[in-house]
Amino acid sequence: MRIIEGGVCAVPGVKAYGKRDENNNGLAIITGKGNAVGVFAQNRIRAAPVIVMNERLPGVMNAIIANSGCANAFTGERGLEDAKRMAQLVADELGVNSKSVGVASTxxxxxxxxxxWIEEHVKEVMDGLTSEPGGSEAAARAIMTTDTILKQVAVEVDGVRIGGMAKGSGMVEPNMNTVLVFIYTDADFSYDVLYKCLKTAVDDSFNMIVVDGDASTNDMALLTAVGKGRISEHHFQEGLNFVCTELAKMIARDGEGATKLIEVNISGAISKDDARRAAKAVVRSLLVKTAVYGESPNWGRIVSAIGRSGADVEADKITLEFSDGVNVVTLVKEGNIIEGVLDQARALMARDAIVIKADLGLGSEGARAWGCDLTCDYVRINAEYMT
Amino acid sequence: MRIIEGGVCAVPGVKAYGKRDENNNGLAIITGKGNAVGVFAQNRIRAAPVIVMNERLPGVMNAIIANSGCANAFTGERGLEDAKRMAQLVADELGVNSKSVGVASTxxxxxxxxxxWIEEHVKEVMDGLTSEPGGSEAAARAIMTTDTILKQVAVEVDGVRIGGMAKGSGMVEPNMNTVLVFIYTDADFSYDVLYKCLKTAVDDSFNMIVVDGDASTNDMALLTAVGKGRISEHHFQEGLNFVCTELAKMIARDGEGATKLIEVNISGAISKDDARRAAKAVVRSLLVKTAVYGESPNWGRIVSAIGRSGADVEADKITLEFSDGVNVVTLVKEGNIIEGVLDQARALMARDAIVIKADLGLGSEGARAWGCDLTCDYVRINAEYMT
Structure with a gap:
């Protein structure tokens, strides 16, 4: 597996382009025909495009149209009509059935x-469609809202390509701040395999940066297979996992107001569920997040978060380490507090990516979760966000 | 029912006193003999005093000793010994069995x-014990950590008195920041009735300011009945509910860095559980909390929080109102957005206590939850908290 340039446009047969104006309205279009599957928001209040796409997938898709600036959520019948109309506009340009065009909003x-505004700009974006890397970049940029970094990645595995882009940055409660993910591949798989692989990859990536398994009204991850490439399901899954994990980490790192990426790595759990629960509890703890912001190795807050996560935990079995990816400092060893290491731990926390490793010492299951620190800038961004 | 002065000292037979030094070590002692029951932290990692008290209650208690500055959590066997020793010190002064002395830490x-430090100050605090109102105040002050306001309240119902004090202020995740509650009454009830009443009162008060039903390593609420007063269980429950709700609201209002109290009032839910879940989801939403801080009537965030709470919800049934306790602004009526009211809502949000009322329109169950806004000061307080 090797990382390649070009985002979704790295996949043969895919074109993309996007456009945004100074009022933060954005429009992105991606074309590429093939079997498509989707994973959607679990929120009981679902945005119009989520309702529409949930009906249309799995199915053959010719294109995706996505807008930023308006979620088209809580908009009733008119919202549904608008979502369908967005798809229709692209379908008309392409001369295809409008049900084969995906739609997403944030x-x-x-x-x-x-x-x-949408109608006015569809033609312009369609005219800009290109398979050059700049096309994927323009589309990814068009769907950014409070995002500060462009999120795309592509890999080649066994001659097959997988390219994706994502939008999302509300790390403290990312599930409230839409996560949109569009992935393309030239591998050839049935709907069933594509869906299974996407679900697996999403569970270990985007769902592990989500605070509590909930989802926004608008979240969706779409995967379209546009080619005839042959690859084992196992290798495809590995490639897809990599793409999803990298995009998820970009979202976590781009948390609103964040200065540091936090990775929580749980091992030694009795069940996979316990490991996920413990990892997420640490990532979502505001006290852990503020401690990381303050570069304070406050391991007590981490242990307490694990303790209240619902996972099976025994205080005298826990081993806790901080790492910056290279250096490792052990703060607690099988329940015993290691004295005299706080200064080392504090120095390590000055880095911009912190790994918190906790071995629960009870079993053999593990999970990773990602988050970011909580800063005054987060509060400012969200206090000032318009109504 | 009427509110009276004196906190726990309003109850005949109860004495209290407390002391704190400039290093934020505090010590409080309360005396009063009677049947005692407790409700404790649900965290898997339990502090030593919680383990000790869980064994001792229900039982007859002669006194409670509580310290602030150190949680005595994750301290193994030595921590258990220390907790028991704290109780022993007071028992020796009173000439009673040490198992009849309660212990708490934060x-x-x-x-x-x-x-x-504890041994050095026990005698001094014992000497200060008084049934004057100042005694309760000194004790309540001694167990404050990041609290900025003193929390105590007392009522008289049918000639019986119920007085309580509380400590706690980490509103964003209060369950991580210990909540200690000590309540006394001169009503005469069995352990069973006392426990049932305490559990009921705690569920509708302290558990509704807790973010997600979890608990810190140190949380406890103790109720001791020191007298022979006669009152119906129903009226006693009402009095106890009032005491617990008032103390809970004081904790919410004293959220770290908070400027506003938020009350969420859910009605029309299919089940009590749904109502609680929806109310808590709104109170714990960082996006709602920051919106309240910014005085922005961002009802979309509220609807989305309710939608992902797990409660049964239908978008076209929801009615949403903002209130300051006097004025009411309806933002959504049975799923329809009311136009032209945002300025009124915004004006109302300038107040320091905001009530968010949501009628789910599906059933007849309701629940209330309390929280506070999220501010930069919260981030600062917790980023700088020492390790």
């Missing part, structure tokens, strides 16, 4: 999509 | 209690 809840 | 995790 932005403010409770407002109608500015359809005039 | 402060930093992973450090041993400074027993020298």
């Amino acid at each position: 932005g403010i809840i409770g407002h109608y999509v500015d359809m005039d | 402060g930093i995790i992973g450090h041993y209690v400074d027993m020298d």
Whole structure:
């Protein structure tokens, strides 16, 4: 497996382009025909595009149209009409059935999509479609909201390519701040295999940066297979896992107002579920997040978060380490506090990516979760966000 | 029912006193003999005093000793010895069995209690014990950590008195920041009735300011019945509910760095569980908390939080109102967005206590939860908290 340039455009047969204006309205279109599957928001309040796409997938898709600025959520019948109309606009340009065009939205809840603006810009974006790397970049940029970094990655495995882009940055509760993921591959698989692989990859990546397994009204991850490439399901899964994990880490690192990426690595859990629960509890703890921001190796908050996660835990079995990826400092060894290491741990926390490793010492299951620190900038961004 | 002065000292037979030094070590002692029951932290990692008290209650208690500055959590066998020794010190002064003395701690995790400091000050606090209102105040003040306001309340119902004090202020995750509650009454009830009443009152008060039903390593609420007063169980429950709810609201209002109290009032839920879940989801949403801080009537975030709470919800049934306790602004009526009211809602949010009322329109169950806004000061307090 090797990382390659070009995002979704790294996949033969895929074109993309996007456009945004100074009022934070954005429009992205991606084309490429093939079997498509999706994983959607679990929120009981579902945005119009999520309702529409949930009906359309699995199915053959010719394109995806996505807008930023308006979530098209809590918009009733008119919202559904608008979502379908967005797909229709692209379908008309391509001369295909409108049900073969995907639609996604991100932005403010409770407002109608500015359809005039969309209609005005569809032609322009269609005209810009390209298989050059710049196309994927323009599309990924068009769907950014509070995102500060562009999120795309592509890999080649056994001659097959997998390219993806993502949008999302509300790390403290990322599930409230839409995560959109569009992945393309030229591997050839049935809907069943594609869905199984996507679900598996999402569970270990985007669902591990999500605070508590909930989801926003608008979240969706779409995977479209546009080619005839042959690859073992196992290797394809590895490639897809890599793409999803890298995009998920980009989202975590781009947490609103964040200065540091936090990776929590749980091992020694009795069950996979316990490991996930413990990892997520640490990542979502505001006290851990603020401690990381303050570069304070406050391991007591980590142990307490694990303790209240619901996972089976015994205080005298826990081993806790901090790492920056290279150096490792052990703070607790099988329940015993290691004295005299706090200064080393503090120095390590000055780095911009912190790994918290906890071995529960009870079993052999593990999980990883990602998050970021909580800063005043997060509060400012979200206090000032318009209604 | 009428509110009276004096905190726990309003109850005949109860004396209290407390002391704190400039290093944030505090010591409180309360005396009063009677049947005692307790509700404890659900965290798998339990502090030493919680383990000790869980064994001792229900039982007859003669006194409670509580320290602030050190949680005595994650301290192994030595921690258990220290907790028992704290009780022993008071028992020796009173000439009673040490198992009849309650013990509680709040402060930093992973450090041993400074027993020298405790032993040095027990005599001094014992000498200060008084049934005057100042005694309750001194004790309540001694167990404050990041608390900025003193929390105590007392009521008289049918001639019986119920007085309580509380400590706690980490509103964003209060369950990580210990909540200690000590309540006394001169009503005469069996352990069973006392426990049932305490559990009921705690579930509707302290457990509704807790973010997610989890608990810190040190949380405890103790109720001791020191007298022979006669009152119906029903009226006693009402009085106890009032005491617990008032103390809980004080804790919410005193959230670290908070500027506003948020009350979420859910009605029309299919089940009580749904109502609690929905209310808590709104109170714990960082996006709602930051919106309240920014005085932004961002109802979309509220609807989304309810939607992902796990409660049964239908978008076109929800009615949403903001209130300051007097004025009411309806933002959503049975799923329809009311236009032109955002300015009124915004004006109302300038107040320091905001009520968010959501009628789910599906059933007849309700619940209330309390929280506070999320501010930069919260981040600062917790980023700088020592390790």
